[in-house]
Amino acid sequence: MKLNRARRITVLVTATAVMAGTAACGGNDSGGDSATGTISFTWWGGDDRAEKYQQAVALFEKANPDIKVKTSFTDFPNYWTARSTEAAGRALPDVMQMDLSYLREYSENGHLADLSQFSDIDTSGFDEAQLQAGTVDDELLGLSAGTNTFALFVNPALIEKAGVEPLPEDYTWEQYNDWILEVAAKGVKTEDGQPIVGSGDYRGALWIFIQWLVQKGVDPYTDDGQIAFTQDHIREWLALGEAPDTAKAFASASRTTQLKPKSPFLVSEQATELNWDNFTASYITDMDTEVELMPVPTGANGSKEMFWKPSMLLSISNNSEHKTAAAKLTDFLTTDPEVGKIFGNSRGVPSNQAQRDAVVSEEGSADALTTAYEKDVADSVTAETPIPIKGFGSLEATWLTLSEDLAYDKISPDEFVEQFWAEAQQATQ
Amino acid sequence: MSVIEASAPAQESPPTRRPRRWKRHDVLAGYGFLTPWLIGFFALTAGPMLVSLYLSFTKYNLFGAPEWIGPDNYQLLLDDPKFHQAVKVTLTYVVIGTPVKLAAALAIAMLLNNSRRGQGFYRSLFYAPSLIGASVSIAIVWRAMFIDGGIVDRIGSGSGLDWGGWVGNPDLIMPMFVLLTTWQFGAPMVIFLAGLKQVPAELYEAAAVDGAGPWRKFVSITVPMLSPVIFFNLLLESVHAFQVFGSAYIISNGTGGPAGSSLFYTLYLYQRGFQDFRMGYASAMAWVLVLVVGLLTFVMFRTSNAWVHYGGDSR
Numbered sequence: 001m002k003l004n005r006a007r008r009i010t011v012l013v014t015a016t017a018v019m020a021g022t023a024a025c026g027g028n029d030s031g032g033d034s035a036t037g038t039i040s041f042t043w044w045g046g047d048d049r050a051e052k053y054q055q056a057v058a059l060f061e062k063a064n065p066d067i068k069v070k071t072s073f074t075d076f077p078n079y080w081t082a083r084s085t086e087a088a089g090r091a092l093p094d095v096m097q098m099d100l101s102y103l104r105e106y107s108e109n110g111h112l113a114d115l116s117q118f119s120d121i122d123t124s125g126f127d128e129a130q131l132q133a134g135t136v137d138d139e140l141l142g143l144s145a146g147t148n149t150f151a152l153f154v155n156p157a158l159i160e161k162a163g164v165e166p167l168p169e170d171y172t173w174e175q176y177n178d179w180i181l182e183v184a185a186k187g188v189k190t191e192d193g194q195p196i197v198g199s200g201d202y203r204g205a206l207w208i209f210i211q212w213l214v215q216k217g218v219d220p221y222t223d224d225g226q227i228a229f230t231q232d233h234i235r236e237w238l239a240l241g242e243a244p245d246t247a248k249a250f251a252s253a254s255r256t257t258q259l260k261p262k263s264p265f266l267v268s269e270q271a272t273e274l275n276w277d278n279f280t281a282s283y284i285t286d287m288d289t290e291v292e293l294m295p296v297p298t299g300a301n302g303s304k305e306m307f308w309k310p311s312m313l314l315s316i317s318n319n320s321e322h323k324t325a326a327a328k329l330t331d332f333l334t335t336d337p338e339v340g341k342i343f344g345n346s347r348g349v350p351s352n353q354a355q356r357d358a359v360v361s362e363e364g365s366a367d368a369l370t371t372a373y374e375k376d377v378a379d380s381v382t383a384e385t386p387i388p389i390k391g392f393g394s395l396e397a398t399w400l401t402l403s404e405d406l407a408y409d410k411i412s413p414d415e416f417v418e419q420f421w422a423e424a425q426q427a428t429q
Numbered sequence: 430m431s432v433i434e435a436s437a438p439a440q441e442s443p444p445t446r447r448p449r450r451w452k453r454h455d456v457l458a459g460y461g462f463l464t465p466w467l468i469g470f471f472a473l474t475a476g477p478m479l480v481s482l483y484l485s486f487t488k489y490n491l492f493g494a495p496e497w498i499g500p501d502n503y504q505l506l507l508d509d510p511k512f513h514q515a516v517k518v519t520l521t522y523v524v525i526g527t528p529v530k531l532a533a534a535l536a537i538a539m540l541l542n543n544s545r546r547g548q549g550f551y552r553s554l555f556y557a558p559s560l561i562g563a564s565v566s567i568a569i570v571w572r573a574m575f576i577d578g579g580i581v582d583r584i585g586s587g588s589g590l591d592w593g594g595w596v597g598n599p600d601l602i603m604p605m606f607v608l609l610t611t612w613q614f615g616a617p618m619v620i621f622l623a624g625l626k627q628v629p630a631e632l633y634e635a636a637a638v639d640g641a642g643p644w645r646k647f648v649s650i651t652v653p654m655l656s657p658v659i660f661f662n663l664l665l666e667s668v669h670a671f672q673v674f675g676s677a678y679i680i681s682n683g684t685g686g687p688a689g690s691s692l693f694y695t696l697y698l699y700q701r702g703f704q705d706f707r708m709g710y711a712s713a714m715a716w717v718l719v720l721v722v723g724l725l726t727f728v729m730f731r732t733s734n735a736w737v738h739y740g741g742d743s744r
Contacts, residue, residue: 077683081703088491088708105706108492192578254597257687258576394705401511401684408599408688419510426505427705429488 035120035324036066043071043097043312044079048285049346056339060332067325075261080393087111092317094326095333098142100133100310104225104390107136113316114139118327125335125353133310133385142313143334146348149306149381150211151277151373152294155287158271162188162196167272173212173297177244183271184249194255194269201250202274203241204403206396212237214307214383215299225389227424231417238406238413245407253407262286277373278311278348281366293373295380304380311348345370391427398423485712495709502713512714514689515697518603522693523670526607531662534614538621539651552622559615568609568679572596575605596680599690606691609676617662624658625651656737664729671722674699694718 043053050073057069072093074082080102086092092111106112115121116139123131126144134142152167159166162183167176176199183198190196202208210220213229222228244250251264264270266286274296283291295304314334316326333339340355344367350356361367402420405411411419460467485502487495506512537555541548561567574580577594585592595601632650641649652659674695677685685692685700694714702711 077704081699084491084703084706105490105492108490109494111492253687254593255577256597258594258597260682391706394707397700397704401686401689404684404686405688410599410688422508426707 035064035322035328037322037325038068038070039094039320039322039325039329040070040072041095041329042079042083042093043073044076045073045097046075046282048281049073052342052346055342056333056336057329059336059338060329063332064325064328067322067328069329090319092319094317094320094322095329096315096317097145098313098315099393100142100313101388101393101396103134103142103313103315104136104388105393106315107139107141108390110318112141113318113320113323113326114141115143115316115327115330116140118316118323118331120324120327121331122335125355126351129308129385130310130351133387134313142310142315143330144310144313144351145334146278146311146343146345146350147308148276148278148311148348149308149374149377150208150274150296151280151377152296153265153273153275153279153283154292154294155265155268155271155289156292157289158196158268159183162186162198162271164198167294169294171297173240173299176297177241180244180249181247184244184247190269192269194264197249197251197264197270199244199250199272199274200256200264200270201241201245201253201403201407203238204400204407205274206392206399208274209234209237209399210386211296211306212240212299214386215301215303215305217301220386221389225428227389227428231421234417234420235413238416242413250407253404256407257404276309276311276348277370278345280370280373281344281346284366284369291369293369295377303382304377305383306377306381307383307385308381309385310351349374389428391424391429394427395420395424398427481712481715484709485716487709488707489709489712490706491708492706498709502710503717505710506713506717511689511692511697515685515692515694518685518690518692519671519673519694521603522606522610522673523667525603526610527663527666527670529607530611530614530666531617531659533611534617534662535621535655535659537614538618538625541618541622542625552619555618556615559613565675565679568676571605571609571676572680597687599688602680602687602690605680606673606676610670610673617666620658620662621655624655628654653738657739660729660733660737664726667725667729668722671718 041053041057043049053071053073057071061067061069073079079097083092083096083102083106087106090111098106098112103112115134116123121143123140123143127147130144130147131140134140134144154166156166163186164179164182167179171179180198183196186196188196213220213233216233218233219228241250251270255269256264259267263273265273266283268287268289272294277293280291280293296306298304314330316323316330320326334350335352335354337354337358340350340352340358341360343350343355344359344361344365346366349370350359359367359371361371398420402411402416406413406416484495486497486499488498488501489495541552541555575595576582577597579594582592582594592598592601595605628651632654633646636646636650672695673693677691677693677696678699681687681691681696683696683700685696695718698711698714698718701707701714
């Protein structure tokens with residue numbers, strides 16, 4: 001093939017055009033740091049939360065016509081894989097929902113902006129403890145949108161069906177175990193032929209272990225961000241649930257695995273479940289039966305030692321080119337009463353006074369339940385929030401995986417401790 | 430990949446000619462057209478690979494700067510029980526899944542090799558699962574079929590087998606994955622079919638004259654004549670099996686559960702990199718995988734001379 005001059009030029013031009021086409025990605029609208037332009041906002045959660053955020057963002061755009069908000073959302077695990085990749089490329093969204101478990105990772109190398117520098121963010125309506133929880137090295141990196149605390153969710157109809165007495169308010173961990181064994185001993189089954197159980201294996205959540213540690217008077221972490229509990233503490237904790245585990249009185253591992261993303265509690269096969277109290281809304285929505293909330297089991301010293309934890313925070317990325325606009329949005333979403341009304345207690349009970357006051361809860365609604373519960377247990381909330389250390393997110397995941405191995409009898413409690421400890425050394429370094 | 434293509438099966442090589450001298454502008458034009466691909470290769474494949482090789486010798490959590498730690502990551506791998514679990518799961522899958530899939534592909538290809546009415550329809554029909562097989566929706570459907578009360582459970586209890594849902598059972602999840610991959614036999618089947626067409630009919634006729642039965646024909650004619658295609662399929666499917674990810678991720682909700690029984694190598698790599706933020710460790714895992722797959726390919730090529738027959742090829 002012989003090309004004449006004209007053809008040759010065409011070829012080169014074509015090739016160059018293709019190159020240019022592939023290279024022409026990106027391109028920023030350089031808006032500078034003013035309160036105009038398009039900002040991105042992302043969160044984790046389901047359809048319900050998405051709908052609420054859409055409403056809230058619409059209100060914001062109405063109040064700030066110069067700012068456009070591009071929203072996106074995903075479920076919790078995938079949320080973090082996406083964010084971590086963005087962090088590596090310094091391309092985090094302008095505003096994002098942040099979790100206490102991951103705040104310390106993202107604070108490293110200045111990925112998050114110090115929110116106290118923005119005049120647009122009014123922190124006066126927030127509880128001091130909630131502001132503290134979002135503070136790392138004297139910088140406010142996450143603004144708490146709501147707070148939660150642990151609750152024992154109870155399905156009274158199922159308890160009645162199982163033929164046992166309900167738990168007393170001041171029950172201890174040991175009584176809880178006995179009660180779980182009692183439910184299993186009755187051997188009642190659901191219509192689907194699944195055995196009714198009293199509880200899932202509560203040992204599987206790292207946060208519940210931490211709640212138990214706090215009740216023992218053990219500080220989970222040192223001041224410089226290291227683990228302060230010992231391997232013996234984990235052993236003791238695992239031994240606590242051994243009796244119901246051996247008696248197969250917990251929801252079976254196989255059943256729990258297969259029901260995901262639902263849970264045995266959600267499909268009315270399990271009578272109680274320890275979980276954060278902002279789950280009320282999703283339980284009420286997804287279950288066609290009444291749900292009650294009780295405080296956590298009482299610790300060895302006779303008190304419950306509960307704590308408030310920010311259920312979610314909002315953060316602004318340092319790579320944002322529209323920080324002022326981002327600050328306006330962050331402030332709006334956490335302090336505006338209308339937004340408070342939209343969300344109710346579904347992000348946790350609002351941390352901001354104005355939003356808390358704006359929550360209208362109809363009797364019997366999920367919001368009313370949570371509000372009433374948090375009022376009830378306020379006296380039991382006596383402990384300081386144990387702020388997770390760096391690497392906590394991956395420790396939580398490791399704990400969960402090892403619990404599953406334990407539930408399937410693939411490892412012994414000693415192996416659990418050994419493997420968790422080895423991981424912890426790596427993760428918290 | 431170029432190695433595989435170079436030794437592609439049973440092609441009559443044309444008589445060797447003196448290599449033509451390329452005109453300079455031809456070369457230029459060639460590279461001009463290749464430019465997009467070259468940029469893609471260096472920017473998207475070679476570059477990241479080199480970076481990941483560097484990262485595998487660092488401690489890197491995606492947030493801070495990578496910190497050089499030498500071969501520590503590789504050393505940690507040796508003591509990591511989850512790593513051993515991932516290797517075990519993946520090898521089981523490769524060693525069992527690949528031959529089962531190829532056997533199914535060959536069996537169906539032989540059935541479809543007979544000419545009869547509507548054979549085009551049957552071929553499309555058997556190929557269809559491979560078109561949709563790798564998709565996310567199939568993994569979701571598969572999961573639904575194999576849980577408690579799913580169709581497989583009901584068929585089981587209907588026939589007196591009380592195996593329950595496979596998804597929640599650590600002992601049955603691997604058979605489920607093998608079934609899933611076997612079901613997607615379309616691609617190797619098509620290649621086998623092409624290979625079968627190449628086997629000269631007179632060989633079978635001669636064998637029939639000598640009184641050979643179907644089994645004898647299969648062992649003495651089909652398999653040897655097909656060996657280059659078998660080799661090609663085996664290589665491709667093994668390499669493919671080492672890299673299974675999507676279905677495992679969806680069926681186990683990204684956990685590799687129950688109890689690590691579906692913790693495929695790539696899934697664990699992903700967890701380490703993006704969930705535990707240990708990208709250095711994940712990079713080390715990636716390189717171990719590259720080396721193992723490379724070594725396996727090398728060994729297969731070296732041993733292939735003993736069992737692969739290239740018809741008409743004098744080597």
